Amino acid sequence: MKREHAVVVGGSMAGLLAARVLSAHFDRVTLIERDRFPDEPVFRAGVPQARHVHVLWNRGREVVEVLFPGLEDTLGMAGAVVVGVPADVLWLTSAGWRRRFDGTEMLSCSRPLLDWAVRRRLTEAPDGDRAKVDVLEGHHVTGLLAQGRDVAGVVLGSGGELPADLVVDATGRGSRAPSWLAALGYPAPPETRVDPLLGYASRYYAIPPGFDADWKALYIQADPPATRRTGGLFPLEGGRWLCSLSGAGRDYGPTGEDAFLEFAKGLRSPVLYEAIRDAEPLTPITAFRRTANHRRHYERLRAWPRGFVVTGDAACAFNPIYGQGMSVAAVAALALDRCLREPGPGFERRFQRGVARSAAGAWLVATGEDLRYRETEAAHVRLRTRVINAYVDEVVATANVDRHVCRRLVDVLALMAAPTSLFAPAVLARVAANRVRRPAPVPMPVPSRPPHDRNAETSGRPGRDP
Ligand SMILES: Cc1cc2nc3c(=O)[nH]c(=O)nc-3n(C[C@H](O)[C@H](O)[C@H](O)COP(=O)(O)OP(=O)(O)OC[C@H]3O[C@@H](n4cnc5c(N)ncnc54)[C@H](O)[C@@H]3O)c2cc1C
Missing domain, CATH: 3.30.70.2450 (Alpha-Beta Plaits)
Incomplete structure (x- = not known):
């Protein structure tokens, strides 16, 4: 894979952390978000869950601090x-x-404070050996740019195209990745839903x-x-x-x-x-x-395009009551870093296996608990x-x-x-x-x-x- 340009679709926690990791591996990173980011730590429509309790468990804290040293001090000074x-x-x-x-x-x-602080650190002038992250706000990605059966960028709602060597889907629960993949001729991933x-x-x-x-x-x-x-x-x-x-x-x-x-x-x-x-x-x-636990098992697909991966809630979303989603996205960001450091082909499939591993423990906890409710809908x-x-x-x-x-x-x-x-x-x-x-x-x-x-x-x- 060439390492000139990476695109991350979705500027919430999974996308922000993925973009930070990619900035150490690519010459240029573009984060595309359909919302406009507010200048202040305030609510925005693309993350409607932000009005509800969002805690960051210790593992998530650790990873975020590794990716953005000193961030917790900033948050502490802001009252976290x-x-x-x-x-x-x-x-x-x-x-x-x-x-x-x-x-x-x-x-x-508050979730708006956390996102705002991470966003500011991500987009500030890069320190040392990482690339600048450009933000393309107010742009909706509608599909993948194909090169044969591989991915060569994204298609924007405006009709424009943005070529990239790697596209990361971090668009959350509403991810259209299954239909984007279908348009390239790939089968839908198996899915598991446990809905309390x-x-x-x-x-x-x-x-x-x-x-x-x-x-x-x-x-x-x-x-x-x-x-x-x-x-x-x-x-x-x-x-x-x-x-x-x-x-x-x-x-x-x-x-x-x-x-x-x-x-x-x-x-x-x-x-x-x-x-x-x-x-x-x-x-x-x-x-x-x-709030359903919803897992798309991309790691089980035998065929997979080059130049495309899925992370965060788009791959695995949890009943939020256990407070795991952001921490799992953070662990997946570390998996992205590890996979990009490993030479050799098959990076994309290795990463999807890493995403599945990052989510496995949290999935067991959330679904194990949710299956105690008589009304929970599950296979x-x-x-x-x-x-x-x-x-x-x-x-x-x-x-x-x-x-x-x-x-x-x-x-x-x-x-x-x-x-x-x-x-x-x-x-x-x-x-x-x-x-x-x-x-x-x-x-x-x-x-x-x-x-x-x-x-x-x-x-x-x-x-x-x-
Ligand atoms: C009620 C509730 C409470 C929660 N509480 C916690 C908690 O306490 N602790 C915790 O760790 N987690 C919690 N979570 C989970 C957490 O919100 C998510 O795991 C976290 O936001 C990471 O999600 P994400 O970045 O993958 O997707 P999302 O947060 O859903 O963000 C997706 C982003 O992609 C953008 N987007 C979508 N489609 C497109 C497109 N086509 N083009 C461009 N941009 C697009 C959206 O505007 C949005 O910014 C909670 C979730 C809910 C619902």
Whole structure:
């Protein structure tokens, strides 16, 4: 492959990170985005999910920092919050409250801030050995420019063409890659869908003045199949909270004022409702329902064109409730770098295998959990999944009271460890011991309130790691 010009289609997280990697391997990189990028960290239409909670788990943080050293400092100065998980989280798991051990960390800020900061770093004057990234905003890619059965660039909605040695599709869930490939004579990729029929509703709040609590975030999980509703309250820059409520099995988070609060009140614990009921809402409530786990198995296609790859949600999208999509896109960006460093033909197919590997652990976690809901639409639920889920129930219960198992579990969620590590002998032994001992459950924490609303016993610390 010549390394003169690479084109990335889609300027959200997967596209931005891919463009950064390509800038170290190509003379020139063009990022094409159908939206116009705002100059400020504000919402844009092409990423409608940005109005909902977006946390960056540790693995994603690590990769983004490798690609853009110092970015987290910039985000921190802009008000992004590092949240210890579970140290800073009141977390009601399916098996009860989790003790607040030291574990891993996540970065919590608004998605517009994160994208804006990454975008600025990507497009600033390149340092050292990387090429400039040109941005072509307000341009819609409608197809691939063919050279025989290979890809030689993209076709724009305006009718123009842009030749390239490599085209990366990072257009998200709505990717047209299957039909673009079909136009070149390639078969459609096999697809897997596991749809928990889950819908989000989210709203920004001002953190009440003087609010004083020993937690930074709240996470009240469903306990499927018994309950289907989840609520999260996460801190954002600018002294704000973002509250996302979601329900599976079409029990969608509602957008009505009263219904939103009622939904929050109906979660398995009232702590989230207690926190938001007196807080000042800053935005209307917005909904999002395109949340199915959806995988296009490009790695299984035998024939594949030269000059084209697919990454990010376009290849594998997850139920967002587990917060994995951006981190998986980041790991795939590293795979792109590795594949481009390896000499030899077949780069494109090697990369699609790398994308599949990057997504494998997160896919297991998300679909394994989603198959607990009776209403989840999926081809079939294997006995193996049921057996694994029964074991994971025990892991979750143990992690609530055992710091080692807790650490391992949050490392899996944070993509720092493979799900198979939950079956390591040390974990198995602790899970078995917990099952025999059955320690007392962690007590329910008492919600904290703003000072004007606080009485003597409200800012309790139960649940903190002793
Ligand atoms: C409700 C919700 C909450 C989420 N929460 C989290 C979270 O907490 N943590 C996490 O890691 N992930 C989360 N995710 C997932 C995360 O949003 C995505 O994984 C992430 O944005 C990476 O996606 P992407 O870049 O592949 O695609 P997208 O973000 O969908 O972006 C695609 C881009 O391509 C552009 N585009 C599309 N078609 C064209 C075209 N033909 N020509 C030019 N441009 C085009 C679009 O305008 C857009 O900019 C969440 C997702 C949802 C839905």
